[in-house]
Amino acid sequence: MLPDALADVCATGQVSLVHLQPTLANPSGRTMPASRRAALAEVCARADVWVLEDDPLGPLAAGGPDPVAALLPDRTCHVTSTAKALALGLRIGVAAAPEAAGPDLAAAVRATTWLTAPLLGEVFTRWVDDGTADTIVAARRAAVRERNAMATEILAGLGARPDPAAPTCGCPCPTPGASGSSPRRPATPASWSPPATSTPPAGGRAPSACASASMRTSTTTRCAGPCSAWWVCSTPAPAARTADRRPAGAPLTRSHHAAAR
Template sequence: MCWIWTASGDWGVVAVAQDFRRVADQVAAEIAAGRLRPGDRLPTQRAFARSRRIANSTAIRVYGELVRRGLAVGEVGRGTFVRAAPPSPGHALAEEPAATGEPAATGSPTARPTVNLELNYPVAEGQSQLMAQSLAGLLRPDVLEAATRPAAADGTPEAREAAASLLARGGWRPDAGQLLFAGNGRQAIAGAIASFVRPGGRLGVEALTYPLVKAVAERLGVSLVAIAADGDGLCPEALYAAHRSAPLSAVYVQPTLHNPTSVTMSEERRAELAEACAHLDIGAVEDTTWAFLAAEAPAPLAAHAPARTVLVDSLSKRLAPGLTTGFLVAPTDRTGLLADAVRSGAWTAARFNLEAATRWITDGTVATVTAAKRADTAARHRLVQRHLGGFRIRTDPRAYYCWWELPAPWRTDTFVAAAAARGIAITPGQAFAVPPHTAADAVRIGLASPPREVLSYALETLAELAAQGPPGGP
């Protein structure tokens, strides 16, 4: 790297920019030449930095530049992949076909739209206008002054009451004094795990679990232990067996609309799991981020095991990922410990976000958007049934995702790569698997992000691909 230093440092900045863009150009050339193919996983940023003899910070900027150019896509916990059908100069990026609701022409690979069925962020029609109306009063100078002050982990009395009403379900309502807040749901999960499990400790999770939990556990120095599940969710007997092999500190579960299988635990299974946690004297982290879609779901695990369950939720799926707040319902005698964990991780929510969330909850914005998204899931599942009804699909018509066990002789890696070549990004099942458990040849299909017309196109394309079989046979 060539540095030309001035008093202002301007030339140094230019040198850095030229360096990371030069490396990004090299990777782009490898993609164009076919040495890197659609669907190929790129090295970790650290490994990439070593192989190119550049700084880690430069590698981060290179990957960011590849994403900005539309040449790569990535998701926390999975990695970065060569994007399906990179856009040619002047050609619309992936988001643009989705915005129009019309698939692009399919005459050539570069003309196909890139449909991202990995990221899964539902947005209801008109929700931005509703949210903007709620924020109008927040922009008054006197109100804004209060909203820009620091916030503690327990937020404000108004925020606690609003969150308690939002999270109430199945005859259960948390006490407002149990509410704590994080910047988002991911931070809420990290804070909850950190409050239960010390570095080096063991956390039980469903054998297929949310990929972010795998990343959080690695950062916290926590070992994940795969617990078997059946058609009713995590099996208490398997939890006992895992604890006998080496003590667990806690278990992380998604009892309602489990991601990726969409399983919802029965009332009886929740009670059995609560009893197991009490018998083993371990805590539970209950993730209800997607539970808002299931209006008639049973009461949460926290209702059965209030003294040892931390319930986590957020506004990211209810509203939007960029304007979110994370919620934690803490057992009464663990509120202080959990608040310390949230503060120590710098995961507390911003006061402005708390004030916005409180307004969106109390004025009915969240309820209106939630109702729209529940109707939207039903419409999207009609598309799933139309195009994928003949395959082995595990899902729930209330969920924004489905688990597809691929027909033989397809293997997950070859199917993901073949889908990428058709311009469709899907998540390999192994991204959810916790070692030593391995996922069968399966993929998760996210249904939320593209407009329905584009989703229909993508599902039809995937069905045709699955029926054709892999290139060259088994």
């Protein structure tokens, strides 16, 4: 997000909330520098608008810039979660916001999710208190760095420049129909396809593809949105996957479940 562009939009008087994902943004994996954060915070302060800082991957970025909430504490709601940093089954959201926003946030939680499962809250609290959370995050950071290096090697020649801390990395795609627009395919085991029949969005910007840094083999799926991008989705390696061979439509029995595992 560009500060000047945000200022122009805020000048219309139709903006009350700005959503930012400045750290390890999904899907690009980019982290916004401190100077850009400060400039955006200044624009929001002048326009008197609120900021929702979406930070689910922040714990994976050790030593990154200060959050926007530290620059604009009176107008920022900083939101993170435990699912992506600790465990997918630990579905807990954590919000830090000005005291004045507390009643509205509490009402929104009650109207949508009602409450956090008490058992999950107990697990999260114990993990933080006994250091388990720090151990898990450190292990995830190491795994992401390793897999990111693998993705960079696989996607060599496609312009991939991932942040070492990001679990995703983006590759620029050529403008469809342009001369010499067919990129070199990466070495196996990854597979990648350019948007063969899509048209670029308004402004002529090329669409993007995103590859998970944890991929071993991959399949491609076209984005249904206006970007017409092709997403490279990670799948388990065939040798590590056991097929579920029950007849079509048959219920999943204990034996089939064991075979599928």
